[in-house]
Amino acid sequence: EDQVTQSPEALRLQEGESSSLNCSYTVSGLRGLFWYRQDPGKGPEFLFTLYSAGEEKEKERLKATLTKKESFLHITAPKPEDSATYLCAVHQLITQGGSEKLVFGKGTKLTVNP
Amino acid sequence: DGGITQSPKYLFRKEGQNVTLSCEQNLNHDAMYWYRQDPGQGLRLIYYSQIVNDFQKGDIAEGYSVSREKKESFPLTVTSAQKNPTAFYLCASSIGRGRRNTEAFFGQGTRLTVV
Numbered sequence: 001e002d003q004v005t006q007s008p009e010a011l012r013l014q015e016g017e018s019s020s021l022n023c024s025y026t027v028s029g030l031r032g033l034f035w036y037r038q039d040p041g042k043g044p045e046f047l048f049t050l051y052s053a054g055e056e057k058e059k060e061r062l063k064a065t066l067t068k069k070e071s072f073l074h075i076t077a078p079k080p081e082d083s084a085t086y087l088c089a090v091h092q093l094i095t096q097g098g099s100e101k102l103v104f105g106k107g108t109k110l111t112v113n114p
Numbered sequence: 115d116g117g118i119t120q121s122p123k124y125l126f127r128k129e130g131q132n133v134t135l136s137c138e139q140n141l142n143h144d145a146m147y148w149y150r151q152d153p154g155q156g157l158r159l160i161y162y163s164q165i166v167n168d169f170q171k172g173d174i175a176e177g178y179s180v181s182r183e184k185k186e187s188f189p190l191t192v193t194s195a196q197k198n199p200t201a202f203y204l205c206a207s208s209i210g211r212g213r214r215n216t217e218a219f220f221g222q223g224t225r226l227t228v229v
Contacts, residue, residue: 034217043120043204043220044157087157091216101172102147102206102218106156 003027006088006105013112016077021108023088024070032091033071035064037084038107044087047073078112085109117141120205120221126229127192127199135190135224137205144210146188147218150174151202160203163188164210192226200228 007022025033032051036044048057050066057064061082063074073086085107092103118139127133139146145164149157159172163182177196182188188207192199202225206218 032216036220041202041223041225043118043206043222046217046219049217089157089218101159101162102208103159104149104157106154 004088004090004103004105006086006108008108009106010109011111013075013078013110015079015112015114018074018076018078020075021073021086021110022070023073023105025088025090026069027090027092027103030090030092033066034089034091034102035062035071035073036087036089038087039084047086075110078110080112080114083110083112118205118207118219118221120203120224122224123222125224125226127226128229130194132191132193133226135192135203135205135226137188137190137221138186139188139205139207140186141207141219142185143207143219144185145208145218146182147206147208148172148178148180148188148190149204149206151204151223157204160190199226201226 004025032049034049035047038044048064053068055066061076065072087107088105089102121136147162148160151157158174160178161169161172161180163169166185169180169182179191202223204223205221208216208218
């Protein structure tokens with residue numbers, strides 16, 4: 001069964017304490033991997049797209065990397081405003097019918113304490 | 115400003131009623147999606163559409179219906195057959211099949227509560 005698994009489910013950090021979030025996937029027909037940030041009661045906000053193993057993207061304190069089986073979201077020197085749920089999604093090509101869909105992991109809830 | 119607009123933000127439904135959630139986008143995207151989000155469950159796909167007048171069931175389509183008569187609009191109806199409709203509903207769109215930059219962009223969601 002195609003799956004996207006994020007770990008840990010929740011992570012508490014002190015301000016300035018760097019860490020990484022993991023997203024592992026077992027889908028076939030991968031056409032892209034996406035990271036989103038979601039604040040409570042709001043829709044997910046797009047952060048990054050990664051298409052091929054070895055690719056990296058950076059934005060402020062966030063850096064996303066991709067291998068053939070997993071992606072990492074590295075958070076360097078986080079601040080309290082980085083507190084949110086971070087979602088990983090894969091863009092999957094469904095061979096039957098040629099349609100495409102997004103499959104999401106359950107997310108990692110990050111809390112950064114001042 | 116280009117974006118995705120969902121309305122209403124909050125919706126209350128009585129038992130046995132059908133309700134329709136609106137989703138409009140002005141990004142000129144071909145593909146549109148509806149997701150349901152419950153605590154601890156992540157986003158689950160209800161329906162998706164790659165092009166006007168065509169849509170496919172997602173993983174949890176039972177009790178829901180959609181239409182795609184216009185490129186900009188993808189309304190979701192929660193029918194009385196949906197046994198547990200209380201949830202946060204999210205609409206998204208992406209540029210479409212076969213193209214690069216296929217990331218999806220989301221609306222701000224509709225919170226549906228059964229009273």
